[in-house]
Amino acid sequence: REKLQERLAKLAGGVAVINVGAATETEMKEKKARVEDALHATRAAVEEGIVPGGGVALIRAQAAIGDLGLSGDEKTGAEIVARAIEAPLRQLSANAGVEGALIVEQVKRGKGNEGYNVATATYEDLIKAGVVDPAKVTRSALQNAASISGLLLTTECLIADIPKEEPADAGHSHDHGGMM
Structure with a gap:
């Protein structure tokens, strides 16, 4: 100490x-x-302080959301948050070329700091492996997301661009100026 x-x-x-x-x-x-x-x-x-990285801290927070004993609209909102906090782990998994839903379910079955290390493609204690996030960053991200969500829910009108799905290039997305 x-x-x-x-x-x-x-x-x-x-x-x-x-x-x-x-x-x-x-x-x-x-x-x-x-x-x-x-x-x-x-x-x-x-x-x-620090928390296990790779979205594991958020997955562990899901248990606390379920234990709140809410009902009605509050329960629905809590369920939405519980689903949304899986997104970082799902995205990390997708970026690593692995099915996010499978990884999330496996991490949920784990305990403590155990999670999926995308760099090594193994389940391990992420704190010991050095995969950590500052607790302040994780907390702030969750608070900011909740704040923006609340703002969107109380907004009467929202204008946004429809995202265009673009296929991934095969590593070569430019022409050669008329050359073959």
Whole structure:
């Protein structure tokens, strides 16, 4: 415990200079953005701690939603939230080329920090594997989604573009200027 407090003090009060170098300016800007993202994630983790990543923390929160003992419209709303918080894990699974519904059901059967690691395609303790999210980021995302949902529900009129489904290119989506 003392070691952890010492490390926390170093992270919270320390000053560091991080030099970012790259072969091109574009590459440097991308690396700089990644370093800044990591810095913000680290600060958020120091503030509120970490939770298992990969959408597992949200899946574990589903049990709490079911235990609220709601009825009527409130119960319907809670069921919508319970379904919606599966979306991050479903999308991560789809991005990895795996069926999201199967992964979600398997993760629901797991306990604690156990989840699906898309990088290794295995079920494991995500905290031990280093797959973590800052609790603040997960909480803020859920709060912001609830806020926007509430706004949409009380809005009388909404105008939006109809999304166009575009087939995935086979890795070659440009012509060769008349060349064969």
